Amino acid sequence: MTEYLDVLNKEQLDAVTHEGKSLLILAGAGTGKTRVITTKIAWLIQQKHVDPYSILAVTFTKKAANEMKERAIALEEKAAWSKIRTFHSWGANFLRLYADEAGVSKNFTVYDEDDMATIVSKAIPSLPKKEISQIVKKISLAKDYGLTPTSKNLELVGGDGVFAEQYALYQERLRSTGNVDFGDLILLPYLTLKNNEAIRRDMHFRYRVIMVDEYQDSNIAQSLLLQELSGVNENSGTYVCVVGDDDQSIYRFRGAEVRNILEFKNQFAGTDLIRLVQNYRSTQEILYCADCVVSNNAGRLGKTLVAARGKGKKPTLVFLPTQDDEVQFCADIIEQQHKKGVPYSEWAILYRTNAQSLGFETNFMRAKIPYAIVGTLKFYEREEIKDAIAWISFVANPRDEVAFRRIVNKPVRGVGAASQDKIVEAGLGQNLVSAAKNIKLPKKASEGVAEFCKIFDELNSMLPEEEVVSEVGASLPQEEVTGSAPRAVDANKLSLADFIKEVCEKTGLNEFHEAQDEIAGTQKLSNLEELTNSAVQYPLCRKGLLDFLDSINLDRSSLGEEEDGALQDRVTLITLHNTKGLEYKRVIITGMEYGVFPREGKVGDDLEEERRLFYVGITRAQNELYFTSCAMRRLYGRTNYMQPSPFLYELEKGSYRVLGQQPFAFQGAAGSASDSSSAYSDPIAKKYRKGVMVYHDDWGHGQIVSGDFTADGEYVVTVNFETGGSKKFLPKYQSSSLLVEGT
DNA sequence: CAATTCGGGATCTGC
DNA sequence: TCCCGAATTG
Numbered sequence: 167m168t169e170y171l172d173v174l175n176k177e178q179l180d181a182v183t184h185e186g187k188s189l190l191i192l193a194g195a196g197t198g199k200t201r202v203i204t205t206k207i208a209w210l211i212q213q214k215h216v217d218p219y220s221i222l223a224v225t226f227t228k229k230a231a232n233e234m235k236e237r238a239i240a241l242e243e244k245a246a247w248s249k250i251r252t253f254h255s256w257g258a259n260f261l262r263l264y265a266d267e268a269g270v271s272k273n274f275t276v277y278d279e280d281d282m283a284t285i286v287s288k289a290i291p292s293l294p295k296k297e298i299s300q301i302v303k304k305i306s307l308a309k310d311y312g313l314t315p316t317s318k319n320l321e322l323v324g325g326d327g328v329f330a331e332q333y334a335l336y337q338e339r340l341r342s343t344g345n346v347d348f349g350d351l352i353l354l355p356y357l358t359l360k361n362n363e364a365i366r367r368d369m370h371f372r373y374r375v376i377m378v379d380e381y382q383d384s385n386i387a388q389s390l391l392l393q394e395l396s397g398v399n400e401n402s403g404t405y406v407c408v409v410g411d412d413d414q415s416i417y418r419f420r421g422a423e424v425r426n427i428l429e430f431k432n433q434f435a436g437t438d439l440i441r442l443v444q445n446y447r448s449t450q451e452i453l454y455c456a457d458c459v460v461s462n463n464a465g466r467l468g469k470t471l472v473a474a475r476g477k478g479k480k481p482t483l484v485f486l487p488t489q490d491d492e493v494q495f496c497a498d499i500i501e502q503q504h505k506k507g508v509p510y511s512e513w514a515i516l517y518r519t520n521a522q523s524l525g526f527e528t529n530f531m532r533a534k535i536p537y538a539i540v541g542t543l544k545f546y547e548r549e550e551i552k553d554a555i556a557w558i559s560f561v562a563n564p565r566d567e568v569a570f571r572r573i574v575n576k577p578v579r580g581v582g583a584a585s586q587d588k589i590v591e592a593g594l595g596q597n598l599v600s601a602a603k604n605i606k607l608p609k610k611a612s613e614g615v616a617e618f619c620k621i622f623d624e625l626n627s628m629l630p631e632e633e634v635v636s637e638v639g640a641s642l643p644q645e646e647v648t649g650s651a652p653r654a655v656d657a658n659k660l661s662l663a664d665f666i667k668e669v670c671e672k673t674g675l676n677e678f679h680e681a682q683d684e685i686a687g688t689q690k691l692s693n694l695e696e697l698t699n700s701a702v703q704y705p706l707c708r709k710g711l712l713d714f715l716d717s718i719n720l721d722r723s724s725l726g727e728e729e730d731g732a733l734q735d736r737v738t739l740i741t742l743h744n745t746k747g748l749e750y751k752r753v754i755i756t757g758m759e760y761g762v763f764p765r766e767g768k769v770g771d772d773l774e775e776e777r778r779l780f781y782v783g784i785t786r787a788q789n790e791l792y793f794t795s796c797a798m799r800r801l802y803g804r805t806n807y808m809q810p811s812p813f814l815y816e817l818e819k820g821s822y823r824v825l826g827q828q829p830f831a832f833q834g835a836a837g838s839a840s841d842s843s844s845a846y847s848d849p850i851a852k853k854y855r856k857g858v859m860v861y862h863d864d865w866g867h868g869q870i871v872s873g874d875f876t877a878d879g880e881y882v883v884t885v886n887f888e889t890g891g892s893k894k895f896l897p898k899y900q901s902s903s904l905l906v907e908g909t
Numbered sequence: 910c911a912a913t914t915c916g917g918g919a920t921c922t923g924c
Numbered sequence: 925t926c927c928c929g930a931a932t933t934g
Contacts, residue, residue, distance in 0.1 A: 254924055351924085420922080
């Protein structure tokens with residue numbers, strides 16, 4: 167019955183069976199923290215007879231939540247009744263439940279930063295355009311810190327009296343729409359709990375065990391929410407267990423507060439601490455590099471990971487001339503290994519900024535290397551998608567000013583900015599369709615508005631309040647992480663996709679974007695189709711619509727990550743940030759240049775955060791790890807000479823192999839590729855001269871033992887490989903597969 | 910109100 | 925380099 171405990175090490179077992187007090191688990195990368203949490207859930211249910219319904223586990227990404235839920239259920243079926251969700255999706259759920267108390271519409275949707283900017287510009291018309299995005303950022307940060315417009319500590323986010331006023335105006339306007347922004351998903355539940363004892367008691371009664379994953383990336387508001395939710399100061403008896411790693415804190419810029427970990431024991435009295443340092447993911451050589459890097463950070467709790475898997479291969483540092491060579495190197499090595507049977511899916515290419523993915527995409531496309539981009543797919547930021555979503559959101563909540571402005575005159579119906587303002591001012595905080603119907607406007611505009619309202623009414627009447635239920639006889643809840651119940655597809659039944667299809671047709675979006683496609687050669691129409699298809703599992707009703715919107719708004723990467731996506735054989739292209747919690751057999755960290763990674767101008771705490779990000783990247787690798795660094799890179803449309811990333815200097819010499827031409831800074835006493843007094847005039851012969859260490863994609867590491875010109879003037883080298891073999895090459899044709907190796 | 914053109918600014922990272 | 929917004933023009 168408890169054989170799943172046998173696979174745990176001592177510390178893991180202690181963590182799983184710990185009870186009665188709050189617990190902080192300091193879990194290094196790859197130390198099996200997901201296993202600990204999921205096992206703990208199973209153990210509590212099975213051995214301690216804790217009601218699964220009273221267990222709450224929160225994570226930061228939907229992917230992590232899904233995985234956790236799956237694994238917990240695999241250990242104990244009843245874990246299906248537990249709430250395992252992302253922080254934000256839990257918050258959204260809470261707010262729908264207590265919408266009145268929180269002061270929002272039951273049918274709210276979530277505004278992103280663009281939408282926030284629209285609200286700001288309408289709430290403070292005098293504000294110069296340029297300052298809007300700064301204010302938006304500041305407001306977001308304030309909410310992450312748990313601050314309201316009347317808080318005394320607004321200077322924490324660099325806010326003064328003027329900002330307090332701006333924040334207040336924004337809040338007022340936002341509340342009039344009934345919608346929420348991202349920060350509200352945490353802040354409003356916190357405030358609601360704090361100010362409402364009855365709800366608070368309900369929650370304390372409801373949740374007996376609360377677990378939080380990746381606690382190092384929680385912000386102040388989340389910490390405050392956790393305190394209220396658990397009732398730690400009210401003797402609720404709720405058990406709180408958080409798991410985190412201060413070395414992997416990478417979201418300071420959006421309000422994450424490492425001090426939440428450091429101060430956990432003060433906020434939650436009587437906390438016990440358990441450390442997990444046994445690493446089951448990476449080989450020792452990889453962990454050694456990771457440790458070299460992160461030990462340069464001050465202000466860490468400090469721990470050194472111990473590999474359970476043995477020594478392994480040294481990481482490889484590759485110097486390349488340009489970013490095109492970088493892309494080519496990655497393509498080559500992946501293709502070479504693929505020919506030897508290594509699946510594409512074992513590889514991940516990591517980069518600092520999303521913009522860097524472009525080169526890989528185009529090259530891989532041409533080379534027919536299958537790839538999948540994880541994360542900011544930008545899909546939902548596309549114009550046509552935002553249009554369609556605005557329509558859907560507006561049907562859900564007709565107080566949504568931002569959506570209204572977006573769609574009322576698209577395609578053009580003669581309702582310009584002036585008319586829009588009139589309608590919104592008249593109907594602020596009310597149903598904008600009613601307001602629009604009752605207002606007097608110029609002839610052209612009023613005809614347009616009438617048309618718009620007609621479309622709205624037609625669409626609105628398509629949506630029943632509740633799904634017409636045909637009973638499903640499942641004993642366990644089918645709840646999904648983001649919300650509820652995407653059902654099995656029933657061909658005979660209308661789904662939300664049918665609604666969205668109607669939206670695209672009735673509103674003229676299809677027509678409008680079809681025309682755009684012809685002019686600009688874009689694919690907007692098929693994007694709309696893709697959006698439609700993604701709604702097929704949602705039931706045709708208001709609840710289904712809200713769930714669908716939540717799934718979009720609370721997880722930008724959900725589309726394009728089809729169910730079977732993980733099973734397909736593809737190289738992963740991913741930002742370093744997005745790799746949190748993931749692992750790959752072979753990892754290439756690209757763009758290891760000063761200015762790219764770390765980004766230019768990062769100093770002090772910010773530089774330390776970049777370093778932790780590097781640490782996160784390194785510790786994703788199970789077996790093989792590569793760093794690539796270019797001498798030249800196109801940035802801002804200009805070609806720049808680059809210096810190697812300072813982080814590379816933090817790796818101990820000898821703890822990694824070097825390929826390619828080392829920059830001057832890397833040519834120490836042990837350097838080898840710097841014989842400038844060669845007698846050869848042929849640059850190829852000069853590069854591949856006798857004695858040079860090389861690396862070949864198929865044959866591995868070796869040394870050139872002879873180099874001669876043939877009768878036809880071709881330069882031939884003989885290479886003896888580490889493995890014992892000897893081969894002849896024509897370097898002229900091997901520039902990408904036969905690389906000069908350094909130290 | 911829409912189409913065109915011109916100029917400045919920008920690029921982090923993301924729930 | 926490219927994209928977006930403002931200004932200009934129809």
